[in-house]
Amino acid sequence: MKKTPLHAAHLAASARMVDFGGWHMPVQYSGLSNEHHAVRTKAGLFDVSHMGEVIVEGENAEHFLNTLVTNNVSRLVDGQALYTVMCYEHGGIVDDLLVYKRAHQKYLLCINAGNIDKDYAWIDKLAHTFTKLHVHNASNEYSQVAIQGPLAEQIVARLTKVDLKAIKYYHFAEADFLGAHCILSRTGYTGEDGFEIYAPAAHGEKIWNALMDAGAPLGLIPAGLGARDTLRMEMKFPLYGHEITEHTHPLEAGLGWVVKLDKPTEFIGKSALVRAKSEGMKRHLVGVKSLDRGIPRQGYEVYTHDGKEKLGEVTSGTMSPSLGFPIAIAYVKTGFQTIGNKVSIKVRDNFVPAEIVSTPFYKK
Amino acid sequence: MAEKFPKQLKYTKDHEWAQIDGKTATIGITHHAQDALGEVVFVELPAVGKQLKKGDTFGVVESIKAVSDLYSPLTGKVVEINSALVNEPGNVNSDPYGKSWMIKLEMSDAAEAAHLISVDDYQKLVDSL
Numbered sequence: 001m002k003k004t005p006l007h008a009a010h011l012a013a014s015a016r017m018v019d020f021g022g023w024h025m026p027v028q029y030s031g032l033s034n035e036h037h038a039v040r041t042k043a044g045l046f047d048v049s050h051m052g053e054v055i056v057e058g059e060n061a062e063h064f065l066n067t068l069v070t071n072n073v074s075r076l077v078d079g080q081a082l083y084t085v086m087c088y089e090h091g092g093i094v095d096d097l098l099v100y101k102r103a104h105q106k107y108l109l110c111i112n113a114g115n116i117d118k119d120y121a122w123i124d125k126l127a128h129t130f131t132k133l134h135v136h137n138a139s140n141e142y143s144q145v146a147i148q149g150p151l152a153e154q155i156v157a158r159l160t161k162v163d164l165k166a167i168k169y170y171h172f173a174e175a176d177f178l179g180a181h182c183i184l185s186r187t188g189y190t191g192e193d194g195f196e197i198y199a200p201a202a203h204g205e206k207i208w209n210a211l212m213d214a215g216a217p218l219g220l221i222p223a224g225l226g227a228r229d230t231l232r233m234e235m236k237f238p239l240y241g242h243e244i245t246e247h248t249h250p251l252e253a254g255l256g257w258v259v260k261l262d263k264p265t266e267f268i269g270k271s272a273l274v275r276a277k278s279e280g281m282k283r284h285l286v287g288v289k290s291l292d293r294g295i296p297r298q299g300y301e302v303y304t305h306d307g308k309e310k311l312g313e314v315t316s317g318t319m320s321p322s323l324g325f326p327i328a329i330a331y332v333k334t335g336f337q338t339i340g341n342k343v344s345i346k347v348r349d350n351f352v353p354a355e356i357v358s359t360p361f362y363k364k
Numbered sequence: 365m366a367e368k369f370p371k372q373l374k375y376t377k378d379h380e381w382a383q384i385d386g387k388t389a390t391i392g393i394t395h396h397a398q399d400a401l402g403e404v405v406f407v408e409l410p411a412v413g414k415q416l417k418k419g420d421t422f423g424v425v426e427s428i429k430a431v432s433d434l435y436s437p438l439t440g441k442v443v444e445i446n447s448a449l450v451n452e453p454g455n456v457n458s459d460p461y462g463k464s465w466m467i468k469l470e471m472s473d474a475a476e477a478a479h480l481i482s483v484d485d486y487q488k489l490v491d492s493l
Binding site: 028031033294321 | 402403405406408424426427428429450
């Protein structure tokens with residue numbers, strides 16, 4: 001199994017380690033709900049070094065990226081990040097990713113750990129049709145930690161003179177941080193304020209330890225993949241392999257806002273998505289609240305409230321630590337996606353009553 | 365802290381425990397099982413009167429992250445269930461042997477109990493994981 005630069009720190013913190021897409025990663029430290037609540041009320045520190053980084057530079061970098069991804073990269077100013085997806089020709093999703101614009105024609109992509117090889121092969125194949133372009137899989141060269149929660153800024157501020165307040169949501173600064181050139185990005189996957197810090201791999205452990213030392217007195221604790229998953233589910237943030245896959249397209253996944261059909265560049269998958277839009281959605285990704293005991297999980301079937309007609313399937317589900325009841329994200333047939341609609345979820349042999357609710361599930 | 369694996373109990377490789385008292389077996393999951401699951405948020409138990417064969421699923425325990433079936437280590441009839449546990453699933457973590465017994469079985473073949481494993485063997489099994 002692959003190890004991140006912070007592997008030893010996790011073992012020292014007695015983390016429970018699991019195989020996550022080929023990576024030996026911490027799923028929890030002190031306890032999932034404890035970590036979850038720390039992120040909602042104080043701060044949590046995540047190792048996300050398993051995420052992949054790809055460098056895209058050269059005179060044609062912007063045009064290349066506008067061909068690769070569905071969102072409009074030309075909208076970015078230097079120091080701004082963009083959430084987007086990249087699609088296959090048939091409209092299915094290769095991955096979701098962040099595009100960081102570091103300078104004119106200099107970009108960094110952040111992609112999902114489990115998709116690094118597949119994504120880079122896809123990116124490299126398209127890159128071969130471009131000139132004046134340099135792409136490089138830099139995944140092993142970076143460590144990445146995410147400090148998330150209402151106290152995140154206060155904690156990071158103890159370690160740097162960088163004006164953090166000047167870094168707005170989905171913007172970043174590049175600066176010396178604890179002796180290495182880092183990217184301090186005001187982004188995250190929890191629904192809380194916070195930073196994702198990209199650093200040279202060898203520098204990761206120093207940053208982790210410094211953040212823990214500075215933050216622990218304020219309530220910062222390390223948080224694992226378990227809390228990362230429940231936090232993102234409460235926000236209905238999609239996760240590759242669950243809500244989005246090569247068999248789902250971004251419009252039905254509720255990601256129409258990152259698909260710019262009217263941008264000047266013809267991007268991969270555009271004609272399939274134009275067709276999907278004109279034909280109308282066959283299914284919708286919705287938030288579902290369970291009204292009884294029984295936790296919906298990925299793959300469980302969603303039915304009409306009387307259990308007579310199958311409407312779709314759950315893509316993710318959990319007991320919500322913040323809300324105290326089970327929540328699920330699911331695809332349902334068009335016509336059944338209205339908020340307030342009563343449905344049922346087949347949990348083992350029982351039909352559990354449930355209701356389609358507005359999202360995010362967790363609202364401040 | 366209570367013992368991780370009480371000596372008077374018998375164990376299974378699926379991480380259940382059984383306390384044998386004449387023809388009655390009281391069954392739950394071990395300290396190791398609750399620790400591996402994480403915080404338990406849901407317990408589903410069978411109806412009283414249900415006939416179980418050794419290896420049958422008799423219920424489900426769910427943590428925030430995972431679902432796990434409960435396997436009956438013995439053959440018999442469910443004569444009592446711990447209904448209180450359904451309302452306080454977190455007891456499985458805090459007290460897996462005391463408050464968190466799950467079912468009582470009236471064994472139909474008392475000889476089966478001889479196939480359960482001893483505390484020493486169970487400890488070895490857990491250490492090897």
